[in-house]
Amino acid sequence: MSDMCNIFLFGKKYEVPSNLTIMKAMEYAGYQLVRGCGCRNGFCGACATIYRIAGDRELKACLACQTKVEEGMYIATLPFFPLVKPVYDIEKVSPTQAIMMQLFPEIYSCIGCNACTKSCTQSLNVMQYIAYAQRGDFKKCAEESFDCVMCGVCSSRCPAGISHPQVAMLARRLNGKYLEPSCEHLNRRVTEINEGTFDKLIEDLMGKPIAEIKELYNNREIEK
Amino acid sequence: MYTEEMLDLMKVVEAKREANAALEPTRMTADEKEALLAQYHPDHKVEEFRELLIGPNKGGKVPNELADMLEANSRLCGKDIDLSNPDYETDVLIIGAGGAGTSAAIEADKNGARVMIVTKLRMGDANTMMAEGGIQAADKENDSPAIHYVDAFGGGHFAAKPELVAKLVTKAPEAIQWLSELGVEFDKTEDGTMVTTHGGGTSRKRMHACKDYSGAEIMRTLRDEVLNRQIPVVDFTSAIEIIKDDKGAAAGAVLMNMETKEILVAKAKTVIIATGGAGRVHYQGFPTSNHYGATADGLVLAYRAGAKLRDVDTLQYHPTGAAFPEQIFGALVTEKVRSLGAKLVNIDGEVFMNPLETRDVTASSIIRECSTRGKGIPTPEGVGIWLDTPMIELKNGEGTIMKRIPAMYRMFAKYGIDIRKQPILVYPTLHYQNGGVDVTTDSMSTVENLYVAGEAAGGVHGRNRLMGNSLLDVIVFGRNAGQFASEKAKSVTVGSLTLSHVDAFAKEMAAAGIQTDKVSPMLLPDYARKN
Numbered sequence: 124m125s126d127m128c129n130i131f132l133f134g135k136k137y138e139v140p141s142n143l144t145i146m147k148a149m150e151y152a153g154y155q156l157v158r159g160c161g162c163r164n165g166f167c168g169a170c171a172t173i174y175r176i177a178g179d180r181e182l183k184a185c186l187a188c189q190t191k192v193e194e195g196m197y198i199a200t201l202p203f204f205p206l207v208k209p210v211y212d213i214e215k216v217s218p219t220q221a222i223m224m225q226l227f228p229e230i231y232s233c234i235g236c237n238a239c240t241k242s243c244t245q246s247l248n249v250m251q252y253i254a255y256a257q258r259g260d261f262k263k264c265a266e267e268s269f270d271c272v273m274c275g276v277c278s279s280r281c282p283a284g285i286s287h288p289q290v291a292m293l294a295r296r297l298n299g300k301y302l303e304p305s306c307e308h309l310n311r312r313v314t315e316i317n318e319g320t321f322d323k324l325i326e327d328l329m330g331k332p333i334a335e336i337k338e339l340y341n342n343r344e345i346e347k
Numbered sequence: 348m349y350t351e352e353m354l355d356l357m358k359v360v361e362a363k364r365e366a367n368a369a370l371e372p373t374r375m376t377a378d379e380k381e382a383l384l385a386q387y388h389p390d391h392k393v394e395e396f397r398e399l400l401i402g403p404n405k406g407g408k409v410p411n412e413l414a415d416m417l418e419a420n421s422r423l424c425g426k427d428i429d430l431s432n433p434d435y436e437t438d439v440l441i442i443g444a445g446g447a448g449t450s451a452a453i454e455a456d457k458n459g460a461r462v463m464i465v466t467k468l469r470m471g472d473a474n475t476m477m478a479e480g481g482i483q484a485a486d487k488e489n490d491s492p493a494i495h496y497v498d499a500f501g502g503g504h505f506a507a508k509p510e511l512v513a514k515l516v517t518k519a520p521e522a523i524q525w526l527s528e529l530g531v532e533f534d535k536t537e538d539g540t541m542v543t544t545h546g547g548g549t550s551r552k553r554m555h556a557c558k559d560y561s562g563a564e565i566m567r568t569l570r571d572e573v574l575n576r577q578i579p580v581v582d583f584t585s586a587i588e589i590i591k592d593d594k595g596a597a598a599g600a601v602l603m604n605m606e607t608k609e610i611l612v613a614k615a616k617t618v619i620i621a622t623g624g625a626g627r628v629h630y631q632g633f634p635t636s637n638h639y640g641a642t643a644d645g646l647v648l649a650y651r652a653g654a655k656l657r658d659v660d661t662l663q664y665h666p667t668g669a670a671f672p673e674q675i676f677g678a679l680v681t682e683k684v685r686s687l688g689a690k691l692v693n694i695d696g697e698v699f700m701n702p703l704e705t706r707d708v709t710a711s712s713i714i715r716e717c718s719t720r721g722k723g724i725p726t727p728e729g730v731g732i733w734l735d736t737p738m739i740e741l742k743n744g745e746g747t748i749m750k751r752i753p754a755m756y757r758m759f760a761k762y763g764i765d766i767r768k769q770p771i772l773v774y775p776t777l778h779y780q781n782g783g784v785d786v787t788t789d790s791m792s793t794v795e796n797l798y799v800a801g802e803a804a805g806g807v808h809g810r811n812r813l814m815g816n817s818l819l820d821v822i823v824f825g826r827n828a829g830q831f832a833s834e835k836a837k838s839v840t841v842g843s844l845t846l847s848h849v850d851a852f853a854k855e856m857a858a859a860g861i862q863t864d865k866v867s868p869m870l871l872p873d874y875a876r877k878n
Contacts, residue, residue: 158583
């Protein structure tokens with residue numbers, strides 16, 4: 124058995140093994156999670172959590188599934204945060220600065236406090252990607268924000284009321300759809316398929332006896 | 348942070364790295380693979396499976412844990428449900444909000460149908476979100492859907508439904524195009540050429556990726572699109588039973604609020620099950636790479652409604668789950684790590700196999716290395732094999748790891764392991780449900796108006812799925828189900844609603860002598876410690 128440590132779940136004290144993640148420590152304490160638990164693997168942002176270590180002034184944020192408990196940890200989960208998500212038609216918007224002004228005017232009220240960056244559970248430079256969004260530099264905003272899991276902690280700390288993950292989401296979609304180069308070989312292949320270029324080949328394969336297709340499979344050439 | 352013993356054992360891996368990186372390990376012959384699978388793959392452990400006593404697959408073998416769920420009591424047992432006054436009415440009811448459910452919703456909405464999604468957690472809480480490696484599509488000059496067909500059908504041991512494989516591969520390029528047009532950012536070169544790699548069992552480099560957040564990037568984009576279309580999503584609400592009408596067609600579902608336990612009734616013209624997989628059932632006690640909600644609910648719902656299942660006796664164990672540190676035990680280490688050049692190395696520093704065999708073969712080979720051959724590396728949770736990640740930068744240059752697999756770097760860096768400099772320890776983890784509900788090319792099950800798409804459906808992958816064919820499956824067949832279910836809804840007149848099939852199932856259980864206090868669907872695993 125590993126060492127134990129004392130943590131405080133919503134203020135209440137529990138003694139848990141010190142090698143557990145916060146999420147597993149909650150389960151060890153007896154919680155059957157419904158909210159605040161998703162992929163359990165750091166990709167979905169369901170388990171945003173804020174904590175403070177006793178004696179330390181700094182308020183920290185993390186994903187509960189990715190963070191080990193510590194002695195004296197005061198924990199409050201943030202399973203939902205009311206982000207603002209303006210609705211738009213991706214076919215009708217264009218990748219200009221105007222769209223940010225229209226959908227997310229609050230980003231221009233950023234006071235540069237950097238609380239978003241300090242609180243990011245993915246260690247992203249959030250304030251920087253908001254700056255790129257302000258300027259309409261969607262490619263850079265997309266790059267800088269790519270690892271965002273949309274947990275919403277940044278927005279919970281923002282005095283300007285910015286919904287950072289939604290700003291980044293728009294930037295990435297604009298970049299992916301309008302700014303990245305179109306893929307010629309992909310478009311060509313879709314056209315070929317629609318013209319029926321491969322229909323006969325595929326039908327032949329579907330009709331082949333298993334022994335024949337096994338032969339094909341076992342002797343197929345593999346690209347280096 | 349590695350232990351002293353591990354750091355010691357790591358030295359031989361370092362010493363042999365350069366020579367190992369240069370190796371081109373031979374691939375196994377078909378006979379070697381068969382013998383390996385028969386002896387080491389968990390699907391071949393006969394005592395872990397039993398015959399179903401009732402239902403459409405009566406006499407068929409399924410994992411013990413699944414049999415217990417299929418032959419369990421309904422959550423409605425003893426409850427009187429009023430079907431006369433539904434809480435929701437819609438054309439297409441979609442159960443599940445992962446990649447398949449959201450793709451279906453977007454297409455059904457486009458087709459003019461009224462659509463409603465129910466999901467037991469949040470939209471996007473799904474295995475799709477966690478898919479790291481990529482999505483296959485034969486769109487390069489040296490490739491074709493026909494070559495993709497042979498790879499997928501052969502990789503699945505020739506057990507898939509040919510017409511479903513055909514649809515999967517011919518709709519693949521269009522799926523990538525559809526995602527691109529929604530704004531998904533694929534890895535491309537300056538001129539727009541897709542950056543593609545191999546996956547285990549592929550004969551062409553056709554793995555498209557969005558770094559190693561492929562599924563997350565796809566999922567968050569689909570979620571955003573569902574929100575933009577203002578499709579109603581009822582979250583934290585599970586479906587606990589399919590409702591039929593007096594003609595025997597699916598016509599809605601009984602729902603349960605996950606927090607308040609309130610029971611609700613949804614009436615629909617067509618129903619799509621897109622509930623995903625089953626990793627959280629922990630078959631054979633394996634850890635899993637899956638999402639918290641992956642509990643095979645769709646199979647239970649469909650089976651009790653009378654739908655046939657197929658290939659549910661075969662599960663995919665991903666070869667490389669994290670074996671260390673224990674905080675991430677069982678978490679996925681994407682196959683892309685091997686696509687980029689990392690090899691599997693045993694305790695003696697030997698590369699014991701080609702790292703890009705199909706997943707079932709690779710997993711079995713690792714199990715063999717760690718069991719009868721005794722060449723595994725001991726860990727607190729058991730045993731593992733080295734995956735020599737520093738080879739990636741040796742082969743592709745410095746910076747490759749941060750550029751191509753940043754999530755992997757992040758996952759291990761949190762525990763003081765720099766995968767650019769140190770190898771990692773891996774062992775197979777329960778990853779995917781190869782089979783599922785039997786469907787036609789229209790995505791309809793054997794129950795009229797009951798559609799199934801994504802991991803919950805069977806027949807697309809046979810008895811083993813290739814990397815990158817699951818993200819592809821959820822997009823192609825999610826869209827497919829959405830299109831067909833919404834089209835069908837135009838001509839459906841729903842009869843009077845009934846749950847008589849649930850009662851009939853209970854009687855069948857009693858007649859077969861099944862007595863159990865288990866209820867299903869499971870909905871969530873129970874990890875709370877019991878005092």
